[in-house]
Amino acid sequence: MPAGRPRARSRGVQPRAAGPPPGRPRAPRSRWPAGPTAAGGRLRPGGHDPRRRDPEALRTLAGRNEARRGLPPRDGGxxxxxxxxxxxxxxxxxxxxxxxxxxxxxxxxxxxxxxxxxxxxxxxxxxxxxxxxxxxxxxxxxxxxxxxxxxxxxxAARGARWEALSDLLPHLSLYLSETRQKINLEAFGFTGLPGFNLPPLVGPFNVFDARAQLTETLLSLEALEKTRAEKARIxxxxxxxxxxxxxxxxxxxxxxxxxxxxxxxxxxxxxxxxxxxxxxxxxxxxxxxxxxxxxxxxxxxxxxxxxxxxxxxxxxxxxxxxxxxxxxxxxxxxxxxxxxxxxxxxxxxxxxxxxxxxxxxxxxxxxxxxxxxxRAAESARRSAADQWLPTLEVRGDYGAIGATVGGARVTYTLGAAVRVSVFDGGKRIGKVLQADAALEAERMALEDLxxxxxxxxxxxxxxxxxxxxxxxxxxxxxxxxxxxxxxxxxxxxxxxxxxxxxxxxxxxxxxxxxxxxxxxxxxxxxxxxxxxxxxxxxxxxxxxxxxx
Structure with missing residues (x-):
């Protein structure tokens, strides 16, 4: 008879199980079968109850039993x-x-x-x-x-390089427009001259304009290093x-x-x-x-x-x-x-x-x-640092403008510009810090590799x-x-x-x-x-x- 179970009384009468004391909830019944315990159905101090075997130990024991029988493990092995x-x-x-x-x-x-x-x-x-x-x-x-x-x-890397290279290549566009307009001279400050009576409104009249526009950056170290970085990423x-x-x-x-x-x-x-x-x-x-x-x-x-x-x-x-x-x-x-x-x-x-x-x-x-x-991170770092340097670009347009297509006359514009960024609210500093951190990360990654x-x-x-x-x-x-x-x-x-x-x-x-x-x-x-x-x-x- 398993230990811990009350013995039967004389004439085969089983005693009534004693309930919990008043105010104390009944302990849940264990799902493990009763096993051998110490005298009186209780564990001695420091004893081990096999009914409370660790589930991991049970799985290990089951695996050993199956291995002795030649069966594959339950978890697929x-x-x-x-x-x-x-x-x-x-x-x-x-x-x-x-x-x-x-x-x-x-x-x-x-x-x-x-x-x-x-x-x-x-x-x-x-x-x-x-x-x-x-x-x-x-x-x-x-x-x-x-x-x-x-x-x-x-x-995608090739596309990013073309995008970076576009800052160094010429930009050519064609422009064609036909406009009919009426202008208020007073809106532009023409209020009349002494002895002359200018009408406040001029028009309506037509304006036809057709021209080609060209813009090219001749010098930009920032764009050059950015292009090199994208080439290294390819x-x-x-x-x-x-x-x-x-x-x-x-x-x-x-x-x-x-x-x-x-x-x-x-x-x-x-x-x-x-x-x-x-x-x-x-x-x-x-x-x-x-x-x-x-x-x-x-x-x-x-x-x-x-x-x-x-x-x-x-x-x-x-x-x-x-x-x-x-x-x-x-x-x-x-x-x-x-x-x-x-x-x-x-x-x-x-x-x-x-x-x-x-x-x-x-x-x-x-x-x-x-x-x-x-190499890409090094070029990106130089590109961020070169934002302080000036850039040189040229621009121009060539075309014809007139009231009609037949009466259009050739006009053009040529110009050059040098641009220097003086203060941009700390944007350049932020880019340099980010590029420097990325460079150090790539160096550490290379050493780790x-x-x-x-x-x-x-x-x-x-x-x-x-x-x-x-x-x-x-x-x-x-x-x-x-x-x-x-x-x-x-x-x-x-x-x-x-x-x-x-x-x-x-x-x-x-x-x-x-x-x-x-x-x-x-x-x-x-x-x-x-x-x-x-x-x-x-x-x-x-x-x-x-x-x-």
Missing amino acids: ERPRRAMNLLALALLFSPQQAAPPTATPPATIGEERPLFGGVASGPATAGILELTLDGAIERGLQRNLALLLAQQRIR DAARFSYQDLRDLIVLVSGSLYLQAVAEQSRIDAARAQLETARALHELAVDRKKAGLVPSVDVLRAEVERAAREQQTILAETRFAKAKLALARAIGLPLGQQFHLADRVTYSPGPVLSLDDALKTAYESRADWKAAQARL RGRVRYEVEAAALDVKAAQDRVGVAERAVALAKEELTQAQDRFRAGVANNIDVVEAQEALASATETYISSLYDHNVAKAAMARALGVAEATYKQLLRGE
Whole structure:
């Protein structure tokens, strides 16, 4: 009888539960079942009540129990998230800061990162598309949303440069007018002369005027530096676009590799399911022959059900991985495709730290973009300081004016002007302060990027080395697990052991296979992240992922 529950009286009569004292509310009944407590149904001082177990501890305990049975975790598993850690590291420092990526892009456009979005390239085609790794990356470089948006940012930067350049280029306009008017001379101060009687109103009369007007700034250091700043911003936008191309190679390739890994998990889960079915059939036959107890049959049925559930989850994850891939590379909506490539193991690159850093600083487009942004900030700072300097401009017009078109006479105006701003209420000081702050921010960002490049290169090298070692260990673990399963099956068939050893060996093989698949995926993503850290992802992904 659980502790804390009143004992029954004689003759099977249960006592009435004592209510709370007057004025004291009844304590809510716990939703946890009664558990063992100290004597008298109460905890000793400093004791632990298992009914109030922390929910996080319960979830951890449930996960351990499921892991012992070979079931995947209830939350979809830590493995998919762990497999994306290397990709998240590379995306964390991308030009568009956002939350770490997941295997499946968010459903809401306003919440998703453009890196995981794509613009569909037309209607879906009939049949199944054979999608290779090269094809996926090429489609991503053409239809990924982040890259298309970067192209528009380059266009916007070009427009801003033309707008700044207009302050230095000539402004030419044509003017044509035909006016009929009547003028009040008294309004202009003509009240008449002694001896002359001028009418107060003149007209109506016609005025025709046609002319070309030209204005050009000959000297303006402010406008010149502003134009240079916009030119540097164009360079920064172009380098950012190139940096995004490397990032799209990493994203598209990683999503393709993840889909391949999920497909491998399906194959492994189906093979384990067939083994579990064979084990169940063998247990049933031996039970009919009276060689094993019923518990062996039940144990085999539980193992088969666990493998069926694992297969269903693997198929679901594979379908979602394909959806994420199709979304990122801009496949037509509803397009059916098959993964044509199975990326195998190939060793990673071997570079010294000095050579890797030299390659990174020479090749990384984000480093070049940061330098271009610094040049733009320096020009903007000089432009703000040059507001105190005079500007020189010329203007003129040439045309014909008269009462009629036929009676128009040629007239023109030529002039030059020097303009010096003396006081503008502090506007110039404000612009200088803003430009100076922006310049210091770009300098600090460049120094931060210098350290970040070194960190990413070193971290990527460590990831490649660790993943490569894990693949070797995982291969040996799979071979040992297969041998263990074979021996356990032989012992069960020979009747010298029950099927507990077989079930445990099958679970060990499933765990070793999953570890190998995850290690191989992590190794390939680590190599892609290394190429991204070096700034050569687009140029070298075939050599890294295919071993060419």
